[in-house]
Amino acid sequence: MVRCEMVKKAREIRADKRRRQVLDAASACFREEGFHGASMSRIAARAEMSVGHIYRYFDSKETIIIALVQRDCAKFDRWLRRMISSAATIETVIANLRRGMPWLLNRDRAAIFLEMHAEAGRNSKIAAVLTEMDHNLRCLLKELIGRVRRTSQSGPEEVTDVTIEVVLLQLQGVAARVTLNPNLDRSVFLEGFERVALAVLAPEASAQCVLKEAGKAG
Amino acid sequence: MVRCEMVKKAREIRADKRRRQVLDAASACFREEGFHGASMSRIAARAEMSVGHIYRYFDSKETIIIALVQRDCAKFDRWLRRMISSAATIETVIANLRRGMPWLLNRDRAAIFLEMHAEAGRNSKIAAVLTEMDHNLRCLLKELIGRVRRTSQSGPEEVTDVTIEVVLLQLQGVAARVTLNPNLDRSVFLEGFERVALAVLAPEASAQCVLKEAGKAG
DNA sequence: AAAAAGAGAATGATCGTTCATTCTTTTATG
């Protein structure tokens, strides 16, 4: 029966919508109260469905947390890809960074990021999800830095672990910094990032830049 | 009465010891289960005292958390002071960093650090403690960077917010990186730190360094 | 004997999860 298939599909769509509803509500609750502080009943209330019904879509609270971590990781992955996918020159990377900065500096994002990583320290399933994302990030960055260096004929061909680690430290430190210093001017972060990007992507230009700054006051 | 005074003092010492007992136990529990995951009964068991007795020394669970955050902040402050207090040259700073790195890379430390910052996003009292520490850190770093730059006659006199923010991003990113990538070689972190320290403390030397690396492969 | 230290059961709230039940939609049958 054709009709049967259509109904099945419609059901799946609705189920997906329901799942998303739960995840959105959970995300808001977790942001306000943390993974363990938030309760299923409050999540249910926010998702506008009954407690028991959530268990049709998720086996447990932990399953919700993991699904949410995966979704957020995917978002971060997409963000980084947008930042670098079509970038071949340093200027493009910095311009992209300028546009993408608000998302990275978002306080809610930072809060859940910290929660995720804190939980990863004690839940190996969550750690596994994050570790996989970390691997993807490293690959993406390696590819980008190599590409930009090649096209701009600047810096060594081989991108070392140290270089990538420095960039990642910078990216992931943001969450803690934003939480600690929420009223710090965004342009400070942006300039810091530009400086690091320059140092990594175009060592010569960066060298001249710091030298100039040094000469200015020394 | 002289005796009375002595007894009073002895009592205080014992009370302090008790308090420390609770904090140590709480620290271990929080590390394993998070602030909200850990229970008073398990903390009490670990501290080897009854649940009710803990409430003689702390008003509530939140008070314990705050005291612990303060203690950890003080530890971090001492660590940074040890790193930089007597350092006047770049070489000393890097040597200190090499010695101090294991403490910074400690997984348990990183886990509680993340927990603290995640909690700060929803508990303003904890946020206040961390913000104060942040301010101290910034002052310390500003003083250090200025001092080293002066003695080595390298880099601009004025230490900008951007420079400090870059260093702090690096320092605080470590917690997330260690959690995500626990089996990464420590030397990678150390080298990354050295690179950033060089770039911040001795722009000229750093510039030559990157240029050399660039020349090697380009 | 007075005071402080310590223990642990009691309290009421809340937790994650399950369960019996009721609506609502789909399918099969006349």
Add this chain to the structure above:
DNA sequence: CATAAAAGAATGAACGATCATTCTCTTTTT
């Protein structure tokens, strides 16, 4: 096309466990 039966969606009360906190009681010290 209408309607009975089956399936799916949704509810919220009930469960046992555990939570942070308090209270009463005993032991130890002064």
